[in-house]
Amino acid sequence: MELFYSRLGVWIGVLFTFAIFSFLYKDNPFYKVAEQIFIGLSAAFWVVITIYDTLIPNLFKPLSENFGGNIILLIPAFLGVLMLIRIIPKLEWLSRFPIALLIGTTAGISFLRYLKSDVLNQLTATMLNPFAASDWISMIGEILLIVGTICGVLYFYFSKKHEGALGTSAKIGIYFLMVSFGAAFGYTVMGRISLLIGRLQFLMGDWLNLIAH
Amino acid sequence: MTNNKKVKQIDRRIIFLLIFIGVALPLLITIGFKIEVTENVQKAYDLVNSLPPNTKVLISFDYDPASKPELHPMAKAVVKHCLERDYQIICTALWPMGVRMCSDTFESLEKDFPNKKYGIDFVNLGYKVGGKITIQKMGRDFRSVFPTDTGGINIDEMPIMDGVTDFSDLGFVFSFSAGDPGIKDWVMIAHDTYSVLTSGGTTGVSAPAMLPYVNEQGQLTGLLGALKAAAEYELLIDSPGSATNGMDAQSIAHLIIIIFIVIGNVNFYKNRKKNRERG
Amino acid sequence: MKRKIPLIITFVVGLLVITSDFIPHKPFGTLVSGLENWFMIISAFAILLGTLSLIKVSVLKIKFKNENWKYYILTLVSFFVMLLFGLFWGTKTQSGLFGHGEAISSIIGLKPFDYLFENIYEHLQATMFSLLAFFIASAAYRAFIAKSFESNLLLGAAILVMLGGTSIGSYLTGWLPESLKFLHLPNIAAFIMKYPNTAGQRAIIVGAGLGIIGSSLRIILGIERSYLGGS
Numbered sequence: 001m002e003l004f005y006s007r008l009g010v011w012i013g014v015l016f017t018f019a020i021f022s023f024l025y026k027d028n029p030f031y032k033v034a035e036q037i038f039i040g041l042s043a044a045f046w047v048v049i050t051i052y053d054t055l056i057p058n059l060f061k062p063l064s065e066n067f068g069g070n071i072i073l074l075i076p077a078f079l080g081v082l083m084l085i086r087i088i089p090k091l092e093w094l095s096r097f098p099i100a101l102l103i104g105t106t107a108g109i110s111f112l113r114y115l116k117s118d119v120l121n122q123l124t125a126t127m128l129n130p131f132a133a134s135d136w137i138s139m140i141g142e143i144l145l146i147v148g149t150i151c152g153v154l155y156f157y158f159s160k161k162h163e164g165a166l167g168t169s170a171k172i173g174i175y176f177l178m179v180s181f182g183a184a185f186g187y188t189v190m191g192r193i194s195l196l197i198g199r200l201q202f203l204m205g206d207w208l209n210l211i212a213h
Numbered sequence: 214m215t216n217n218k219k220v221k222q223i224d225r226r227i228i229f230l231l232i233f234i235g236v237a238l239p240l241l242i243t244i245g246f247k248i249e250v251t252e253n254v255q256k257a258y259d260l261v262n263s264l265p266p267n268t269k270v271l272i273s274f275d276y277d278p279a280s281k282p283e284l285h286p287m288a289k290a291v292v293k294h295c296l297e298r299d300y301q302i303i304c305t306a307l308w309p310m311g312v313r314m315c316s317d318t319f320e321s322l323e324k325d326f327p328n329k330k331y332g333i334d335f336v337n338l339g340y341k342v343g344g345k346i347t348i349q350k351m352g353r354d355f356r357s358v359f360p361t362d363t364g365g366i367n368i369d370e371m372p373i374m375d376g377v378t379d380f381s382d383l384g385f386v387f388s389f390s391a392g393d394p395g396i397k398d399w400v401m402i403a404h405d406t407y408s409v410l411t412s413g414g415t416t417g418v419s420a421p422a423m424l425p426y427v428n429e430q431g432q433l434t435g436l437l438g439a440l441k442a443a444a445e446y447e448l449l450i451d452s453p454g455s456a457t458n459g460m461d462a463q464s465i466a467h468l469i470i471i472i473f474i475v476i477g478n479v480n481f482y483k484n485r486k487k488n489r490e491r492g
Numbered sequence: 493m494k495r496k497i498p499l500i501i502t503f504v505v506g507l508l509v510i511t512s513d514f515i516p517h518k519p520f521g522t523l524v525s526g527l528e529n530w531f532m533i534i535s536a537f538a539i540l541l542g543t544l545s546l547i548k549v550s551v552l553k554i555k556f557k558n559e560n561w562k563y564y565i566l567t568l569v570s571f572f573v574m575l576l577f578g579l580f581w582g583t584k585t586q587s588g589l590f591g592h593g594e595a596i597s598s599i600i601g602l603k604p605f606d607y608l609f610e611n612i613y614e615h616l617q618a619t620m621f622s623l624l625a626f627f628i629a630s631a632a633y634r635a636f637i638a639k640s641f642e643s644n645l646l647l648g649a650a651i652l653v654m655l656g657g658t659s660i661g662s663y664l665t666g667w668l669p670e671s672l673k674f675l676h677l678p679n680i681a682a683f684i685m686k687y688p689n690t691a692g693q694r695a696i697i698v699g700a701g702l703g704i705i706g707s708s709l710r711i712i713l714g715i716e717r718s719y720l721g722g723s
Binding site for chain 3: 001002005006008009010012013014016017020021023024032033034035036037038039040041042043044045046047048049050051052054055058059072073075076077079080081083084086087092093095096097098099100101102103104105106107108109110111112114115117118119122123125126137140141142144145146147148149151152153155156173174175176177178179180181182183184185186187188189190192193195196198199202
């Protein structure tokens with residue numbers, strides 16, 4: 001019986017795979033059915049896992065096991081309920097309190113972390129001595145890295161018109177950004193093809209048993 | 214974008230069909246292109262290979278089935294390597310479906326490591342909402358974020374969690390990340406705030422944007438980017454898997470896309486020449 | 493009250509988080525530690541809100557018989573089936589309201605929630621994203637035209653990375669002698685990724701980072717208020 005349901009599961013998977021692939025020909029009811037089922041299942045999965053993995057262990061369980069010791073947790077629980085009230089248009093404004101808390105915390109942490117990780121550490125990592133590089137290829141590379149980073153950052157400076165020295169630097173910055181976008185496209189192709197490989201490994205392996213899986 | 218209306222465009226369905234065949238055929242008929250290990254994969258491998266047995270390491274499964282074909286082979290290879298090194302693996306997830314990706318990974322390795330026990334050698338602590346703020350909380354007080362594992366078992370009852378109070382008790386953090394929240398948050402908090410060695414694997418889409426973090430500051434110690442990196446890691450641990458099997462298909466599909474780009478450009482220039490001739 | 497109190501909350505909380513980074517001792521460290529815990533719990537409710545919103549939108553579409561309204565019935569049915577399966581018999585590791593559902597698991601091999609996840613959801617999501625492989629190929633053919641110096645750079649980098657980033661690159665230039673190894677396609681791709689790509693991406697990271705820092709300050713100081721919505 002278990003084997004039957006396991007095999008049936010594979011066939012259901014195949015059916016939905018083809019329902020989605022049918023979109024490649026054109027939009028059709030099979031695709032729409034699959035799409036809506038996907039949305040429904042996805043939302044339910046998020047809810048179930050959020051309840052089991054976050055709300056129960058971090059809120060309900062501490063409150064039920066030691067209410068007095070964890071009474072402070074009633075505040076986020078109350079704020080969470082205010083968040084849910086957003087669904088009622090007349091009381092929507094109440095959700096601004098929990099949102100303000102979330103936004104304030106995020107803004108504070110983002111201010112600190114981006115400053116250190118994305119500005120200071122990135123700029124420090126660009127302060128290289130290319131002439132101390134081990135070989136000439138690394139030397140050229142490091143020069144490109146320094147010039148490209150500085151010119152690229154200058155390109156994003158829009159408070160002054162891009163002309164003269166700034167214009168030239170910004171232009172060089174664009175060249176580096178173009179190479180970056182090209183490289184990113186190359187990697188995106190790689191990523192997307194990998195996803196198709198995964199699908200075909202399922203169809204030809206788990207379903208048709210044509211390849212090892 | 215282009216102005217080559219006069220040149221007959223290839224029907225997109227023909228392109229789709231050729232891509233489908235280009236990926237499917239090499240999966241059936243192995244070509245066996247050589248795989249070369251790149252610097253960033255070697256760095257990540259060296260990190261995983263460098264610690265003494267019984268070191269506690271954290272692996273975060275920050276992806277879902279949409280990125281599974283790319284990230285799962287990486288996760289399997291790295292987890293296998295960690296198990297071979299006898300590390301104690303603590304798993305978390307910043308994405309809800311990461312919980313399943315973690316359990317799938319360990320189930321697939323169960324028969325290779327029959328002696329590894331849940332709660333002693335590895336644990337799945339499950340999903341927590343909140344991204345970088347939750348990671349920051351882990352850095353302050355790990356146990357308050359994860360009072361239980363994903364199955365609701367108190368972590369005090371698990372030997373693997375003995376002595377784990379914050380990031381300083383971990384050998385390294387490794388994140389398999391499909392986006393936000395993910396590896397960038399681990400870099401910002403685990404490495405840049407709490408100085409834990411951090412590495413990870415990302416999808417092809419995010420890899421170029423994460424490379425600047427592999428730098429002299431050590432924000433990332435190596436990086437696995439896309440399926441190719443997974444294949445390289447499989448080669449390093451001498452355990453070919455689905456990434457290695459997919460490399461031929463990947464190569465051929467790339468070649469087909471490049472051919473289409475060339476055809477697109479030839480069409481464009483032919484059309485432009487025709488337009489000029491007509492004045 | 494409707495706007496001022498949230499602005500004060502944002503200001504106080506933001507300032508507290510920043511202060512605690514410089515003075516991690518009591519009371520700042522303790523306060524922010526509690527705040528981070530609250531953040532996690534409130535965010536969990538935000539996920540529930542998103543789901544409630546989805547249900548509301550679907551119900552309204554069905555109620556007013558909008559275009560394709562029949563498909564939204566499926567959204568609701570699949571949502572409630574998966575939700576109830578999860579709550580009644582739990583997930584792979586969790587026990588539900590009615591236990592682990594051993595009777596059902598012994599027949600179908602998995603818990604009902606997991607059966608739907610593994611046999612429907614995983615395939616739907618993976619296939620949905622794999623469609624992009626086809627569309628990116630078609631888009632590359634139509635849009636990747638070398639018309640200017642900038643587009644040549646873009647195209648050249650993309651092709652070199654596509655070739656060098658896979659095993660075919662090793663195959664095509666594997667015959668090169670040691671003295672010309674820098675022209676080996678995987679080496680060229682690695683060079684592009686390590687230097688010019690990193691330079692461009694780093695410029696974006698620094699630029700965006702400065703932007704986020706500015707926005708965070710504007711939010712904390714109450715200059716940026718759009719998150720409060722209208723009226």
